[in-house]
Amino acid sequence: MINSRQRGMALLIVLLTIATLSSLVAFNQQRWLQTFQRNRTSQFLLQAKWQLLGAEAIILSRLSSGKEAVFPLRHSRYLQLDELRIAYTFSSREVCFNLNALLAPHNKYDNKQSTVPISPTPSAAMLHAAATLPRPGSDTAALSTTRPEDPYPQRVFMHLLHLAGASADQTIDLLATLTTRNRSHARFVDASEIRPLIDYDLWQRLAPFICALPDNQLRINLNALTAAQSPLLSALLLETLSPSQAGALLHSRPAEGWKHADQLDALWPADDTFRAAVNQARSSLALDGIYYTLRLWLEEEDRRFQISSQLLLNKQRLQITERHYGLSE
Numbered sequence: 001m002i003n004s005r006q007r008g009m010a011l012l013i014v015l016l017t018i019a020t021l022s023s024l025v026a027f028n029q030q031r032w033l034q035t036f037q038r039n040r041t042s043q044f045l046l047q048a049k050w051q052l053l054g055a056e057a058i059i060l061s062r063l064s065s066g067k068e069a070v071f072p073l074r075h076s077r078y079l080q081l082d083e084l085r086i087a088y089t090f091s092s093r094e095v096c097f098n099l100n101a102l103l104a105p106h107n108k109y110d111n112k113q114s115t116v117p118i119s120p121t122p123s124a125a126m127l128h129a130a131a132t133l134p135r136p137g138s139d140t141a142a143l144s145t146t147r148p149e150d151p152y153p154q155r156v157f158m159h160l161l162h163l164a165g166a167s168a169d170q171t172i173d174l175l176a177t178l179t180t181r182n183r184s185h186a187r188f189v190d191a192s193e194i195r196p197l198i199d200y201d202l203w204q205r206l207a208p209f210i211c212a213l214p215d216n217q218l219r220i221n222l223n224a225l226t227a228a229q230s231p232l233l234s235a236l237l238l239e240t241l242s243p244s245q246a247g248a249l250l251h252s253r254p255a256e257g258w259k260h261a262d263q264l265d266a267l268w269p270a271d272d273t274f275r276a277a278v279n280q281a282r283s284s285l286a287l288d289g290i291y292y293t294l295r296l297w298l299e300e301e302d303r304r305f306q307i308s309s310q311l312l313l314n315k316q317r318l319q320i321t322e323r324h325y326g327l328s329e
Helices: 004-065 098-105 124-131 150-165 168-184 191-197 201-210 228-235 243-251 259-263 272-284
Strands: 077-080 084-092 106-108 113-117 291-300 303-314 318-323
Touching: 004 077, 004 084, 004 291, 004 303, 004 318, 077 124, 098 168, 098 191, 098 201, 150 201, 150 228, 150 272, 168 201, 191 201, 201 228, 228 243
Parallel strands: none
Antiparallel strands: 077 084, 084 291, 106 113, 291 303, 303 318
């Protein structure tokens, strides 16, 4: 006869077998769900990639053919492709200070747009002006002591640093480092390359106003600037306009943008100092752009896929120079 001890062992074996089988079933179920989600996400990303590339081709065709004006969009737009709704933005990249303009061997800055050779090294007058920088919002007389022969981009950058709250030591150190880089002829690829040279707080204030474009020109698209970028316009005009005054000027811009420089000339204050700053900035102020970014994205439930294409406007046609996939820039 089977005693109670044997019955207990048999029951224990049965329970262990059930537990083992339950664990295997649960593991396989979890593994199957993970595989299903992975395959579903991979399918979405693959489909989204080609759908966005197709939408990109349609939008670029419309822009290049003149069906849509090559004008920066301040809000998202949507492209309806059958049952598919794709969101996109089209923005100008020339709404920031191009760090590579500091590395240019010469700069066009006067009213006649003549080319004046300069030294890439900051002058003694410029470094003295940096050493005596006033606090943001105070008198900018020290900044005006730089020579007219000094590179206009360096003077603008000094004013931008001043508006961002940089100290005299930070400005001097940064200019000296950039001078060393200029001698090595190494262009910036991304604005974050100067992040190790300045502290976190200054970087947070300065980052929205700087970038690295593929050339050495300082060119700002006035029709793409927003009120939040008014400090950049103030710096371009060597702070002859305060950021609030620059913001008011941008606020007066027509909805379709300024079409001719004469429209702007009528808005400039009749002040000799201001007019002199405008004459220096004239070759850097533009009413259209060359470099643009077309960003498209597609969302489905908790999934999102984005394409960001860097564009060059060449002979009225937009050419793709770079393309980035995913959420990052």
